[in-house]
Amino acid sequence: MNRNKACKPLTSRRCNFTLVGHAGSCFVIGGIHQGQRITDIEQYNVKKNSWRRVASLPSNIHTTNLSCVSVGNVIYIFAATVQHEYLQEHELAICLFNPNLTSINIIATLPVKTQQIRTCVLEKDIYIASSNGDFLKFNTQSNLIKKLRRQNWLCKESYLHVCGNAVYLVGGVNIEPLTHNDVIRKVFTLSGTLGGNFANHCLGQMPIYATVR
Numbered sequence: 001m002n003r004n005k006a007c008k009p010l011t012s013r014r015c016n017f018t019l020v021g022h023a024g025s026c027f028v029i030g031g032i033h034q035g036q037r038i039t040d041i042e043q044y045n046v047k048k049n050s051w052r053r054v055a056s057l058p059s060n061i062h063t064t065n066l067s068c069v070s071v072g073n074v075i076y077i078f079a080a081t082v083q084h085e086y087l088q089e090h091e092l093a094i095c096l097f098n099p100n101l102t103s104i105n106i107i108a109t110l111p112v113k114t115q116q117i118r119t120c121v122l123e124k125d126i127y128i129a130s131s132n133g134d135f136l137k138f139n140t141q142s143n144l145i146k147k148l149r150r151q152n153w154l155c156k157e158s159y160l161h162v163c164g165n166a167v168y169l170v171g172g173v174n175i176e177p178l179t180h181n182d183v184i185r186k187v188f189t190l191s192g193t194l195g196g197n198f199a200n201h202c203l204g205q206m207p208i209y210a211t212v213r
Helices: none
Strands: 018-022 025-029 040-045 050-056 067-071 074-080 090-098 103-114 117-122 125-130 135-139 145-147 159-163 166-170 183-188 193-195
Touching: 018 067, 018 074, 025 074, 050 103, 067 117, 067 125, 074 117, 117 159, 117 166
Parallel strands: none
Antiparallel strands: 018 025, 025 040, 040 050, 067 074, 074 090, 090 103, 117 125, 125 135, 135 145, 159 166, 166 183, 183 193
């Protein structure tokens, strides 16, 4: 039987935060409240039904539109930097958060201009899609980053999903022109190319694998 249970509220009030599960725990990362950045990372204790602050995000990254994934015993946090806050687009920071040590460090800053990031994990690789069209693969063992073929659309609010040995980029809102994007695009992870089985394949365009209903 499906049951709902009321849990204790967060220690810090916030919206536009990121929720991630890791090692049997739940973490709430970042957010904003009444125009103020919320840098706290809170961990939920299932047995005690309580939250506690365990770490704080670096001061030079945005606390909204984060993308977080759990790999091994750490959480990777992808966020836009705030060095150039007068610009609409920002560089990308990769942060490493170890809940066991309650430590968080920026391990890389990439010259990827973006407002929004989407990520997913396939084995030891993290696939990264930016709203500016960049598509990257980050290997968590070697810490090497590989540029994959760019997306054909500048798109926000899309989602990355893993199924089998492929990564799927699903839906979103095209930035120019401002239209809904209802396609599903497939990445072949062995070659790093985008493709799919379909009849109307146009050279130079990202293939459409399916459409969102």
